[in-house]
Amino acid sequence: MGFFDNLFPGRGDPFGAGNGMSHSIDLTRRRPTVSLTKQGAASGNLRVNLSWRMRTPDLEYRSRASGDLLRHPMRLFRPAEVPSHTQGLAKVDLDLGCLYELTDGSKGVVQPLGDLLGEINEPPYVKLSGDDRLGSGSGETIHVNLDHRDEIKRLLFFVYIYDQTPAFDRTQATVTLFPSNGPQIEIALDEHAPQARSCAVFMVENVKGELVVRREVRFVYGFQSELDRLYGWGMQWGQGFKSRT
Structure with missing residues (x-):
């Protein structure tokens, strides 16, 4: 059975769309971190979802x-x-992306731009399932295969505005993590940054074998290259485009 056969409700349990937990953990400035390892969620499928709507x-x-x-x-x-x-709110297009660094030193990005959708059963073990251009209820989702956690050094999840029109102050954006076990984890992009075009939302780091999620919510006025510089990824960036649908 393939990995994605188990990603959706009704198709199985090991990598399902959630565990039915009704409560959640809010990562805030006062409580910025949570350990996936300590809550028994450092394996299986980690689902990361971006959703947004009108304020x-x-x-x-x-x-x-x-x-x-x-x-x-x-x-x-x-x-x-x-x-x-x-005006133009319906045209706001938020995208979810992930900068990854593996323990073998390889680095890259998973994002809609350039159709860099990643892989789930082979490096980087990070996969974007789709591109939501309208802010629908399902939003955008990235899956991480934590069965390969020992090969993952760090993952930086970020959100950017594709059409380059600053609009974070006009949307209510939330990134939600659905681990394989325990409560879901929510991070609200609720800080006032009307001119920002990108936001580093959270980091997943392998700290001596422990997977730790750390809230960032760091808004920047540039795009991926600026996030790269701030977090020291050291990659080369060029202009990218989405495929037409």
Whole structure:
């Protein structure tokens, strides 16, 4: 049976989409780390999901607008009035990526740009399952095969805005980790950084055989090359593009 035969609900258990745990751990500035090893989750499939949606004020505006139409039905025939900060929100395209470094010294990136989707049963043991361009409920997901944890030195998960329009302050983005055991781990990208184009969200490091997740939530104004510089990956970067769908 292939690895991905077990990634989805109803197809098996060992690398399933979660363990049904209803509670979660929030990584914050005050509590920035958690050990996957200590909670018995340093093996199997680690699922990392990015999701985002409109921020609450935009939703409240639409709710108020709907109420106004009920009281004043003739407004239905007027041109729609939309707050300026919601202009183009539907075009915001957040991408999830992962910089990896293995214990043999090999380095690289898994991301939608350049169709660098990775591999799950061979190096780098990191696989992007898809590219969500609309902020749907499923979001974007990267799978990590922790059965090869001894070959993984560190993984830096990051989020960037593909269309280069700063908009982190207009979305409610959350990255959620679903380990093979124990509660899910949530990291909110909730710090005020309206001009940032990328964010280093969290690091997974192999520290003397212990897998530790550390919150970063470090916003930058550049892209992958700037994250590379900040975390010392030492790779060469060029311009990349997504394939058309």
